[in-house]
Amino acid sequence: MRAVAINQYGGPDVLELTDLPMPQVADGQVLIAVRAAAVNPADGKWRAGMFEQIAPVPMPHVLGYDVAGTIEAGSGFVEGTRVVAMLNTFTKGGYAEFAAVNASDVATIPDDMSFETAAALPTASLTGVQLVDKAVNAQAGDRILITGALGAVGSVAVWAALERGAHVIAGVREGRADDAKTIGALETAIIGKDWPGEPFDHIIDTVGGPGVAVLAKHLKPGGKFITAATDPIPSDGLPVQPEFFGVSPSGDDLARIVGAVSTGKLAIAIAKTLPLSAAAKAQAIVDAGGTGGKVILTP
Ligand SMILES: NC(=O)c1ccc[n+]([C@@H]2O[C@H](COP(=O)([O-])OP(=O)(O)OC[C@H]3O[C@@H](n4cnc5c(N)ncnc54)[C@H](OP(=O)(O)O)[C@@H]3O)[C@@H](O)[C@H]2O)c1
Secondary structure, X not given: OEEEEEOOOOOHHHEEEXXXXXXXXXXXXXXXXXXXXXXXXXXXXXXXXOOOOOOOOOOOEEOOOEEEEEEEEEOOOXXXXXXXXXXXXXXXXXXXXXXXXXXXXXXXOOOOOOHHHHHOOHHHHHHHHHHHHHHHOOOOOOEEEEEOOOOHHHHHHHHHHHHOOOEEEEEEOOOOHHHHHOOXXXXXXXXXXXXXXXXXXXXXXXXXXXXXXXXXXXXXXXXXXXEOOOOOOOOOOOOOOOEEOOOOOOHHHHHHHHHHHHOXXXXXXXXXXXXXXXXXXXXXXXXXXXXXXXXXXXX
């Protein structure tokens, strides 16, 4: 099958279009014929070797967590069923014509949802939902600062927190406060600027770095400070230390997200769709940030 793999860590130019054997399908897994795959910020971090010390990858290694396509083989689904899935975060394999995934991590998608829209969902949306439901367990009325609120993960976290009746304060860049109102946030905080309002019950961070620490001074003692970002947050003098949260694949959570998107309650923007052969360009775009939406690859 055609796939884009890395044979060494490095910049986007280490991504190579190549021919690889079909993925092995283990018991309890299905094989998906991939029609669209998302590029996530983490893909470039794996490619650059950021996780080499804690989780070295075997080469050649196919990146990509998020796929949408049709069931090619495996039990529990009729062949040809339209599906979306988040792949195992260590073995990955999304930048390819076929991908193997646990059947329990798959959700079906309706006929009127495009494969590109579906592929944009898994990692970002699952992270957003799980940050709110699992990591923070947001309650009605909780004042929750969500940083990166206009990004893929943050915007879904805002939706999930509003669903629970939380009072959402969107943490965004200077100049983006008006945009934050369009996603339902009740107040806006500027990352890197002091916060003049009431303190936060909890913080969900998707940005990291010193700008978040400026706001985190205003977290109530005993509140939760959860980060999904990899940029270290200087934590000296903060009332609560940040705690890292990692997303897990879940077919059930994904089915809820697909339902919300198909009924128009939730949307994830797509910035660009490129052919699989342009994976290096796609990752360079995502590495640079400021995309305003997901970048999708089509094999
Ligand atoms: N731990 C996990 O399991 C997990 C899962 C998924 C994602 N992540 C991580 O979560 C982070 C966000 O992912 P994403 O997919 O949501 O990315 P994204 O779509 O690019 O969103 C990031 C958002 O944060 C904003 N932002 C970035 N730097 C900023 C700064 N210094 N000040 C203010 N705003 C800033 C961006 O604004 P601009 O667009 O203007 O730059 C954008 O709105 C990434 O680091 C990703 O690797 C972790």
